[in-house]
Structure formats: C-alpha cells, structure tokens
Amino acid sequence: MTEPVMITATHPPRRATVWRRFCAHPGAVAGAVVFGLISLAVLLGPLIWSLDAAQIDIAAKNQRPNLAHPLGTDQLGRDLLAALLAGGRISLLVGLVAMVLALCLGTLVGVVAGVFRSWDGPLMRLTDLFLSLPLLPLLLVAIMLWRDSLRAQFGPEFGIFLLIVCVIGLTSWMQTARIVRGEVLALREREFVMAATALGARPFAMIGRHILPNVLSPIMVSATLGIGHAIITESALSFLGLGFPSDVPTWGRLLFDGTNYMTLTPARVIWPGLAISLTVLSVNYMGDGLRDALDPRKSHGGRTRLKRTRQVGS
Amino acid sequence: MGHNRFSAWGFATTFALSLMPAAAVAERGDAGHLNILYWQAPTILNPYLSSGPKDIEPASMVLEPLARYDEQGSLTPWLAVEIPTLANGGISKDLTTITWVLQPGLTWSDGTAVTAHDVVFTADYCMAPEGGCQQATKFSDVTQVEALDDLTVRITFAGSKPFPYGPLVGVETPILQQAQFADCVGASAPSCTAQNFAPIGTGPFRVTEFRAGDVVTFEANPAYRDPAKPGFATVTFKGGGDAIGAARAVLETGEMDYAWNLQVDPAILNKMAESGKGHLIRSFGTPVERLMINRTDPSARLGDARSTREGGAHPFLTDPAVLGAMSAAIDRAVVAELGYGAAGKPTCDILPAPAIYASTTNDACLTQDLAGAAQALTDAGWVDSDGDGVREKDGVRLSVLFQTSTNPVRQDTQALLKSWWAEIGIETELRHIDPSVFFGGDQASPDTFQKFYADIQMFTNFFPGTDPEAYLNNWTCKSIPEPTNNWLGFNIPRYCDPAYDALAIELAQTAVLEDRAAIARTMNDMLMQAGALIPLVHRGDVSAQANTLEGVRMNSWDSELWNIADWTRAK
Numbered sequence: 066m067t068e069p070v071m072i073t074a075t076h077p078p079r080r081a082t083v084w085r086r087f088c089a090h091p092g093a094v095a096g097a098v099v100f101g102l103i104s105l106a107v108l109l110g111p112l113i114w115s116l117d118a119a120q121i122d123i124a125a126k127n128q129r130p131n132l133a134h135p136l137g138t139d140q141l142g143r144d145l146l147a148a149l150l151a152g153g154r155i156s157l158l159v160g161l162v163a164m165v166l167a168l169c170l171g172t173l174v175g176v177v178a179g180v181f182r183s184w185d186g187p188l189m190r191l192t193d194l195f196l197s198l199p200l201l202p203l204l205l206v207a208i209m210l211w212r213d214s215l216r217a218q219f220g221p222e223f224g225i226f227l228l229i230v231c232v233i234g235l236t237s238w239m240q241t242a243r244i245v246r247g248e249v250l251a252l253r254e255r256e257f258v259m260a261a262t263a264l265g266a267r268p269f270a271m272i273g274r275h276i277l278p279n280v281l282s283p284i285m286v287s288a289t290l291g292i293g294h295a296i297i298t299e300s301a302l303s304f305l306g307l308g309f310p311s312d313v314p315t316w317g318r319l320l321f322d323g324t325n326y327m328t329l330t331p332a333r334v335i336w337p338g339l340a341i342s343l344t345v346l347s348v349n350y351m352g353d354g355l356r357d358a359l360d361p362r363k364s365h366g367g368r369t370r371l372k373r374t375r376q377v378g379s
Numbered sequence: 380m381g382h383n384r385f386s387a388w389g390f391a392t393t394f395a396l397s398l399m400p401a402a403a404v405a406e407r408g409d410a411g412h413l414n415i416l417y418w419q420a421p422t423i424l425n426p427y428l429s430s431g432p433k434d435i436e437p438a439s440m441v442l443e444p445l446a447r448y449d450e451q452g453s454l455t456p457w458l459a460v461e462i463p464t465l466a467n468g469g470i471s472k473d474l475t476t477i478t479w480v481l482q483p484g485l486t487w488s489d490g491t492a493v494t495a496h497d498v499v500f501t502a503d504y505c506m507a508p509e510g511g512c513q514q515a516t517k518f519s520d521v522t523q524v525e526a527l528d529d530l531t532v533r534i535t536f537a538g539s540k541p542f543p544y545g546p547l548v549g550v551e552t553p554i555l556q557q558a559q560f561a562d563c564v565g566a567s568a569p570s571c572t573a574q575n576f577a578p579i580g581t582g583p584f585r586v587t588e589f590r591a592g593d594v595v596t597f598e599a600n601p602a603y604r605d606p607a608k609p610g611f612a613t614v615t616f617k618g619g620g621d622a623i624g625a626a627r628a629v630l631e632t633g634e635m636d637y638a639w640n641l642q643v644d645p646a647i648l649n650k651m652a653e654s655g656k657g658h659l660i661r662s663f664g665t666p667v668e669r670l671m672i673n674r675t676d677p678s679a680r681l682g683d684a685r686s687t688r689e690g691g692a693h694p695f696l697t698d699p700a701v702l703g704a705m706s707a708a709i710d711r712a713v714v715a716e717l718g719y720g721a722a723g724k725p726t727c728d729i730l731p732a733p734a735i736y737a738s739t740t741n742d743a744c745l746t747q748d749l750a751g752a753a754q755a756l757t758d759a760g761w762v763d764s765d766g767d768g769v770r771e772k773d774g775v776r777l778s779v780l781f782q783t784s785t786n787p788v789r790q791d792t793q794a795l796l797k798s799w800w801a802e803i804g805i806e807t808e809l810r811h812i813d814p815s816v817f818f819g820g821d822q823a824s825p826d827t828f829q830k831f832y833a834d835i836q837m838f839t840n841f842f843p844g845t846d847p848e849a850y851l852n853n854w855t856c857k858s859i860p861e862p863t864n865n866w867l868g869f870n871i872p873r874y875c876d877p878a879y880d881a882l883a884i885e886l887a888q889t890a891v892l893e894d895r896a897a898i899a900r901t902m903n904d905m906l907m908q909a910g911a912l913i914p915l916v917h918r919g920d921v922s923a924q925a926n927t928l929e930g931v932r933m934n935s936w937d938s939e940l941w942n943i944a945d946w947t948r949a950k
Contacts, residue, residue: 119798121794121795121798123717126646126717127646140644140646140717140791141794141795205816209824209825209826213825213832214679217679221808307813310808310809310810310811311790311794311809311811312793312794312797312809322787325623325644325647325787326644326646326647328647328650328651329646329647
C-alpha cells in the first residue's frame with residue numbers, strides 16, 4: 066500500500082487511519098461486502114422468505130430449483146432456501162462465538178507464556194497436552210458428561226449450543242497460543258520493547274500498548290481460520306450425532322446430508338458448500354486487510370515505530 | 380426333508396459326469412475372480428468370537444454347519460445327510476435328544492477327514508467357560524454332545540426341546556476342525572490369532588490372506604466335495620467404506636461384483652442402478668424397524684434408578700390412549716416408501732414372517748388416522764390448555780425425547796414422525812447417536828439402546844432362522860435390562876406381564892407347529908395392544924450384484940453367501 070501522505074507531523078486519529086487503510090485493500094472490501102451480505106441475508110432472510118425450514122412436503126421431494134423452491138427441496142420435500150437461511154444463523158453464531166472463545170484463550174495463553182518466563186514451560190506443556198489429546202474421545206466424554214445437565218438447565222437447543230461452542234472453543238485454541246507466543250518472544254527482543262522496559266513500563270501496560278498491537282496480525286489470521294474451523298467442526302459433530310438434533314439445520318449438516326444426493330439434486334451440496342466457502346473466504350480476506358491496516362510497520366518504515374516508542378516514555 | 384443333494388449316489392453321479400469327455404459341465408474356478416464388498420470390514424473369521432454379520436458372512440465361505448436355511452427359510456441339510464425329525468427317528472420321542480449323521484467322505488480343505496469328533500469338539504469349544512463364545516445362547520439348554528460313531532452325533536437337552544435346530548445349525552454355528560482349534564479352548568480362544576484369522580473349513584473356499592479390518596483373499600478349496608465347484612477360482616473380500624460407496628462400486632463404476640446391506644435412500648439406489656452395470660436384489664426375512672416405548676421413567680433426576688422399574692412407571696407412555704394415538708398418527712406406507720422403497724413393507728406386527736406366524740389382528744394401524752388420534756387424546760383428557768401446541772393433563776406435557784442411531788434413513792423417519800406427532804399435539808425432541816456407541820453395549824455409556832435414557836427409540840431387530848421362540852422370549856420380565864444384570868437383555872420397553880410370561884413357558888413346551896404359531900401370534904398381539912412396541916416397516920435386505928454375476932440366491936435367513944459355490948460369471 067502506498068500512502069506517502071501518512072508521514073505527516075500531525076497524526077490523524079489512529080482509528081480513522083486503520084479504516085482508510087482497510088478501505089484501500091480491495092480484497093478486504095470485497096470480503097467485508099460479501100460477509101455483510103451473508104450476515105444480512107441470514108438475519109433478515111427468514112423474515113422475507115417465510116417458508117418453514119422444517120415443513121415436510123412429501124409430494125415435492127427431491128425437486129430441482131423452481132419458482133416455488135428457488136434452490137430445490139430435499140428428500141422429504143423441505144425447502145432448501147429456508148434451511149440455508151435458518152442454518153446460516155446457527156452456523157455463523159457457532160463459528161463466531163467459538164472463534165472468539167478460542168482466540169481469547171489462545172491469546173491469553175500465548176501472551177502470558179511469551180511475556181512471563183516462569184509461565185512459559187507449564188503453559189506450553191499444557192498446550193502440547195491439549196494438542197496430543199485425541200479430539201473425538203474427548204468430545205464424546207464431554208458431551209456424555211454435560212449434555213443432560215445442560216439440557217435440563219437451558220433447554221435442548223440452547224444447552225447443546227453452549228456445549229458445542231465451549232467444546233469447539235476449548236479444543237482449538239492451541240495453534241493460536243503457539244503462534245502468539247512465538248511472535249511475543251520475537252518482539253521481546255526488539256529495541257522498542259527493551260526501551261519500554263528500561264523506561265519502566267509495567268508488564269500489563271507493555272502487553273496492552275506494545276505486544277498486543279504487534280501480534281494482532283497473526284491473531285487476525287488465526288481468527289479467520291478459526292471461524293471456518295469452527296463451522297466445519299460443528300458439522301462433523303452433527304454428523305456423529307454429537308451436535309444439534311438432526312432436524313436443526315446447520316450449513317455443515319445440510320452439506321453432509323446433501324453429499325448422498327449429489328447426483329440427484331446437486332444444488333443440495335453446491336449452496337451450503339458455497340455458503341461455507343464464501344464465509345470462510347470473506348472473513349479471511351477481511352482478516353488480511355485488517356492485518357495490513359493494523360500493521361504499524363506497513364506505513365512508513367521505522368520512523369513511526371521510533372516515534373511511538375518514544376511516546377511511551379513521555 | 381429327507382432329500383439330500385450330496386448323497387453318496389449324487390456324488391458318484393457328478394464324479395462320473397466329470398469324467399465324461401468334452402462335457403459342457405462347468406469346471407471349478409473357470410469363472411475367474413470375484414470381488415465382494417462389505418462396507419463393514421471383517422476383523423475375525425471365527426463366528427464363535429464375533430456377533431456381527433460382517434465377520435460371520437465371510438467366514439461362511441469357509442466354515443459350514445450341519446444344516447442351514449435356504450432362501451425360502453426352509454431347513455436344508457448341509458454337512459448332514461438329512462434333517463433329523465420325529466418321523467425319521469432323528470429326534471427322540473420325549474424331544475430331549477437330536478441325532479445328526481454326517482455325510483460320508485467329507486474332508487477338510489487340508490485333506491483330512493471330517494468326523495463326528497469335530498462336531499463334538501465344536502460344541503465343547505463354544506460351551507467352554509471363559510471362552511467368550513458369542514453364540515453360547517444357541518447351546519443354552521444343551522447338557523451333552525457325544526459322538527456315537529465317526530459320523531453320528533447326539534445332542535442332549537436339559538428338557539424337552541420342540542425346536543432342537545439351534546446348535547450347529549445356521550450361519551452362526553458352523554463346524555470347526557478339532558485338529559486346528561484343539562489348543563484354543565476356553566480362555567485362550569481369543570488369543571489364537573492364526574486359527575481365528577484363517578480357519579480350516581469344508582466350504583468352497585479357503586483363506587489365503589487375512590488382513591483384519593481391511594481385506595480377505597480366498598481361493599477355491601481343492602478338496603471341496605463337488606469337483607465342479609466353486610465357479611470362481613479366487614475371491615477378494617474387501618471391507619470398509621460406507622453403504623453408499625459400496626452401492627456405487629457395484630452399480631455405477633462396476634469395480635465390485637457384490638455389495639451387501641445397502642440401507643440407503645431408494646431414490647439414490649435407483650438412480651445408480653440406471654448406469655446398467657449392476658442391479659439391486661432384495662429379500663425379506665424377519666427384520667422390523669420398530670419404535671420401542673419406554674414404560675419406565677427416564678427422567679435424569681432419578682439418578683441410577685432412571686429407566687428402571689424401581690424408578691417407577693413413565694408419566695404418560697403407559698396410557699393406552701397416548702400410545703394408540705402415536706401409532707395411529709403414523710403413515711407407515713410413507714415411511715416405508717421414502718426410506719426403503721421396494722425393500723420395505725408397512726407392518727403392524729413385530730413378528731411379520733414367516734407367514735404362519737403373521738397376525739392380522741392389528742392391521743388397522745396400516746391406515747393413518749390423524750383426526751381419530753387427536754380425538755382419542757382429547758377424550759382421554761389430554762388437551763392443550765395453554766395454547767402452546769402441546770397437550771397436557773394434570774401438569775404433565777406430552778413431550779418426548781426420541782433417539783435412534785445415526786443413519787440418514789433413520790433421521791428422515793424421525794423428521795416424519797416428529798411432524799405427524801406435532802399435528803396431534805405431541806412435542807418431540809430428536810437425538811441421534813453414533814451406531815458404535817448406540818449398539819456398542821458399553822456399560823459405562825449412558826447412550827446405549829439397553830440403558831434407554833429416552834422416551835422412545837427406534838431400531839431394527841430380527842431373529843435368525845425361522846423359529847420365533849427365542850425372539851418372543853425377549854419380552855419376558857426376566858429379560859429387562861437393569862443395573863443388576865449389567866444391562867443385558869432385549870426387553871428394551873421394560874414390558875412385564877405375567878400372562879405373557881406364562882405364554883412363553885407354554886410355547887417352550889409345545890411341539891406342534893400350528894399350535895406354536897397360534898401362541899406366537901397371541902404373544903405378538905399382546906405386545907402390540909399394550910403399545911410396548913410400535914412397528915413401522917418390515918424391512919427387506921438389499922444388496923447389489925453385477926449384471927455379469929450368476930447364481931446368486933439372496934438369503935435373509937442365513938448367510939447371503941450361503942450358495943457362493945454356485946456363483947459363476949455370465950459368458
């Protein structure tokens with residue numbers, strides 16, 4: 066990105082700068098638009114396309130796209146468009162919440178391990194432990210232990226939502242933690258951090274002002290990958306019978322159900338697949354743009370860094 | 380029943396025929412190579428240590444029983460000369476012994492002779508304590524098995540046994556070679572890997588290589604009793620994948636010749652069959668897809684007493700009005716058509732076959748009656764007083780948790796039932812459980828079908844062979860799975876009625892077939908009228924075969940590969 070205007074004596078407010086850089090990234094803008102459209106469709110779509118996703122109509126089974134069913138129907142005559150819209154709400158929500166959970170955990174572990182030497186060993190061994198745990202048996206045990214109590218507490222659907230989000234979040238933070246720790250360790254040796262330390266910055270101020278902004282890019286990339294991972298893990302869980310009940314549509318479930326009918330009604334795999342791909346891709350591009358926009362090194366060489374480092378002491 | 384295809388005379392004739400020059404008779408192995416695909420891979424070839432058809436069926440190419448069921452369900456002598464009956468003196472007057480006579484001249488695939496001592500050994504092998512024999516129930520009343528001479532075996536039962544064709548008959552209990560398994564009796568049985576992976580048998584094929592969980596290769600048994608058979612020289616028996624992939628391999632790509640157990644949406648199968656490489660074959664045995672109704676309270680607050688008789692009766696699933704309405708709300712024809720196509724018939728009985736045992740008393744349920752079901756609930760006092768679409772009475776809501784194993788066809792059925800029940804004001808929560816957990820029988824898991832921590836569950840059950848006595852015994856009081864019996868037993872609905880138990884005892888003492896059938900029908904009707912089980916579909920078995928394959932006679936009563944010696948390739 067070429068922005069010579071950025072080198073000005075008077076700093077424009079940081080948020081505005083980030084926004085401007087983000088807008089200058091065509092991929093990011095496209096990603097944001099697509100993601101916005103998908104979110105909007107999923108949020109408002111069911112209000113406009115009022116057909117019930119669970120409505121069975123045997124007479125209209127396995128239909129190809131037509132006027133009454135723009136995306137066709139499944140083997141029980143349920144409308145695919147309605148299912149796609151209803152499923153999107155759940156998939157996106159699971160993806161976002163699980164990603165946020167995994168990200169927070171991963172970042173916390175990574176930063177703490179990177180900054181505080183005494184914590185490094187135990188936390189990284191914990192990470193290794195989680196990485197080496199076989200995922201499926203763990204999920205089976207977790208769901209067996211808590212399904213009934215959560216179901217009694219929060220009802221069948223919200224209970225299983227909480228469980229799935231927590232289970233996915235708690236088992237996918239390790240990559241983020243490792244990446245963040247690596248970045249933090251590298252940062253710790255940089256001059257501006259040393260300078261800040263020398264000037265007496267306290268650990269938490271250091272993390273907030275220097276470490277986190279600089280590791281934001283790998284975190285963003287993790288986040289974007291995390292959404293896709295969460296959506297796909299949720300579908301795998303549904304497939305094994307550990308996820309939502311079979312009559313609750315999610316994109317992953319629609320895709321899995323549809324694969325068997327690929328030759329009969331190809332729309333059943335194309336649309337959910339497209340929805341998952343577009344979501345993951347658009348979030349990825351957004352993350353890419355965000356990384357560029359947030360990266361302090363991207364703007365004008367070492368000067369900003371120097372200046373901002375100096376600011377800490379002032 | 381006295382007819383015998385492999386009599387000495389018949390053997391001599393075939394032998395003479397094979398000596399005739401330039402005869403048009405097929406020769407052993409001239410059909411070349413055969414590819415079979417079972418999408419559940421075999422892990423052992425000893426049926427006594429496995430309960431799954433995935434192991435028992437490939438083993439049936441090697442190991443053979445004294446007698447087996449043909450595709451009509453009739454008992455056919457196999458290694459024996461004839462079927463022992465009261466008339467031919469094979470069964471004693473007091474019904475306590477049965478005497479089998481082996482065909483003379485039988486040899487194992489290693490060339491040694493088959494004797495009555497092998498038969499006795501096989502029975503002892505399964506009855507040995509600590510042997511972990513999976514077919515032990517077949518020998519449950521057997522007190523003694525003895526060899527009267529080299530070809531004659533007498534089995535003695537503890538009491539009179541009107542149907543003595545359990546032990547050593549059918550695909551589950553074939554004859555093992557004593558010389559091979561002599562060191563494998565009792566606790567050492569599972570550790571005899573070489574023997575369990577490549578048993579020596581009398582069948583048309585012998586094992587050349589066994590890779591557990593993957594593939595078995597067979598070659599024609601050079602010592603097989605019919606010199607013109609088997610038609611194929613070698614067989615590759617591949618395991619693994621899923622039902623849809625297996626169907627595709629036979630019907631669409633043609634890389635396999637035979638695929639088994641295709642519980643797949645018929646719309647998909649028919650589409651595949653259009654490719655013209657193969658076709659579907661079906662046969663009807665006894666399997667019925669049914670709902671099991673939990674007559675005990677599965678509520679989690681009961682702790683260890685949930686889903687047991689201690690915990691008390693179910694709050695509403697013992698009310699005949701509710702059970703009748705749930706059954707009447709189901710359109711079984713639609714369930715059968717959507718899930719099974721030509722391989723499913725709607726049924727109102729858990730004992731739909733053989734024909735002599737099939738009751739007609741309950742056939743009213745074949746017609747869906749939503750209005751009548753709703754009216755019956757209202758008449759019984761179940762009304763929707765708070766307007767949430769769910770009926771209630773005395774503070775109890777008609778809300779059920781409905782579980783089954785993970786399978787696309789079953790999930791479709793669940794969705795259909797849920798929608799019909801919603802129309803009559805019953806709320807349904809669906810759950811599906813991985814089949815290996817659901818059917819796994821793990822004592823520690825809360826999700827097994829025996830524990831039944833739900834209100835309703837659905838799966839298929841059936842009985843091998845044609846006699847339903849053992850099957851009907853499943854619903855006696857003592858068969859209820861409970862913590863005290865380690866959750867073993869097949870009385871899943873926890874149905875308990877002394878009158879039913881009395882009939883079960885009567886059935887065990889009745890010898891005349893017509894009388895047995897009448898008792899069996901009464902027992903079926905009792906179960907249906909109590910609403911302990913709601914049958915849905917009489918399921919056929921579906922397999923696929925290549926169009927070039929000839930001689931397949933699909934069999935639901937025995938191994939599907941029971942007559943593999945006759946299979947050949949079309950010229």
